[in-house]
Structure formats: C-alpha cells, structure tokens
Amino acid sequence: MQSPYHISKTAQLSEEEKQNILKQLTDIFNCVPCDQLRRLCESHSWNVERCIDFLIKANNQDDYENHRKLGSGAIPKQNISVGERAAIKDTVQKRPASDGYTYLSGINNNQNNSSGSSFVEQRISRLISDGSKVMILLRGAPGSGKSCLAKNIVEQHVELNDQYMLRDFIFSSDDFFYNNSNRYKWHANLLDQAHEFNQRRVAEHAQAGWSPIFIDNTNIKLWEMLVYVKIAVENGYAIEILEPRTSWKNSAYKLALKNKHRVPADKIQTMLNNFEKGSVQDLLKVNI
Structure with missing residues (x-):
C-alpha cells in the first residue's frame, strides 16, 4: 500500500x-x-x-x-x-500524472537545497493547505536560513496584506530587541524578557487559532522548545520541527558572515557543538 x-x-x-x-x-x-x-x-x-x-x-x-x-x-x-x-x-477536465499524483507542495526556496523541498516541508505544506493548525519549531544556528525558510512557506500559503503580516505567523525572541525605528540592539541582560515576550505573543496567537505559527529561534537545546510545545498541545496544534538545508548550516565561518546580527564564529561554533538532536516525539514525552 x-x-x-x-x-x-x-x-x-x-x-x-x-x-x-x-x-x-x-x-x-x-x-x-x-x-x-x-x-x-x-x-x-x-x-x-x-x-x-x-x-x-x-x-x-x-x-x-x-x-x-x-x-x-x-x-x-x-x-x-x-x-x-x-x-x-x-x-472539470483532469489530466493526472502518468504515475499517480503529487499533492504536496514544493517550497520554492533558492537559499535552501536546490533539489526541492524536504519531506518535512512537504508535510507542513499539506497541513497548512488542509486548514490544520500547525506550529513549526525552527532549529539552526544564526545565518543558517531559518527566517528565509519560514518566510517562503508563509508567503506560499498566506495572502499577506495590511491585515495579515509576516509577524502574525513568524515569531522570534530577537524581535524584542528592535526599537521603534526598527534598529536592532541586543542586550544580554534582557534575554529572559525577550523570551517571555515571544512566548506571550505565541500563546496569544495560538489561543486565537492563527496558523501556521513559526518559532524562529535557534533552539539549540530541546528544553528551549518545551514551552512552545506546551502551548501547541494546549491549543490543539500539530507540531513539526524544521531545519534549513543550506550548504553552510554547519560552517561557523560561513554562518558568521551570513547572519544579520553579527554573531561571531566562535560563539556559533559553540552552538553547533552543543546542538542537541531530538524529535517531536522526544519533546512530547517530556511535556506529557
């Protein structure tokens, strides 16, 4: 079958x-x-x-x-x-493919692997197209292409306008550090507040039923995603973990050149060394 x-x-x-x-x-x-x-x-x-x-x-x-x-x-x-x-x-006149049909979309993302979308991306696309509520936990070092990947998926499925904007679907703790002039200034002592700010926004949107919801943080350790998993479970969301497939995602040197917040290569290398592998099932076990 x-x-x-x-x-x-x-x-x-x-x-x-x-x-x-x-x-x-x-x-x-x-x-x-x-x-x-x-x-x-x-x-x-x-x-x-x-x-x-x-x-x-x-x-x-x-x-x-x-x-x-x-x-x-x-x-x-x-x-x-x-x-x-x-x-x-x-x-409607139909013309099916000779070997069946494809009903999962491919994400047109030049920054990611040119061979097409991954199985996870296709599954996410199907969930969104079917009208399911889905929360996507992005993972990866700064500069690996997380934001671009999320943006491409949202733009494929959502008609953005004055009422529906990217910020209604993509949530990053880094957003806390932008001032009214849209200038970014990071403060280490405000990091806890930034995460609380992001978690609060995600909870509000999940309670209102917005979908898709992307968590655009590095999420190096599994525990960093647990608060979002809890929000997803409480509000009836399907959960997916998605990582960019860019060719430079494991190169600290290239990531340091590409990331927009000027995170240095040595700090990125530490993130790469500390990256904890895990699945949605692993996260759900902890939250049960």
Missing part, C-alpha cells in the same frame, strides 16, 4: 491547460479569488481532485474563519451533497 505521503512526478501541464483548470474552478467556486485558487492548485501540484476536495471541505466546515486567515478565500457557505460533489469533479 502506498504511503499517503508518497511523492510522485507532477503532471506536465501547459500554461493554457492550467488557465483552463483555473477558469473552471473559478466558475464553480466563484467567491475565491483567482490568485488564491492558483496558489491552491500549485500547492496540490495541479491535481484537480485534491483541489476540489479541499474547497468543498472549506465550504462545509463550520469554522471557515481559519481558512480566511490562511488566505484560502471567502468561500460561500453551501451544503454540498455527495452527488453534487461528484458532479463538480466531473465538470
């Missing part, structure tokens, strides 16, 4: 075929903006059946405010029967 997370080759659709799919989906789900439909199709690798399933699920879901926050569009509330569901699918 094939794993539900199996990734196969994407059907090679021409732009004309993609536009035809979008037109037909727009005719059916006419309250969803075309750009959001295109993003949904891309995240499901243009598998029409998966896109329709997602849109129908959003239609029939009682709490569709969360989908609005995810940028999936204001979908009209309708009661769609099984027969109507089948009719909708028959309306």
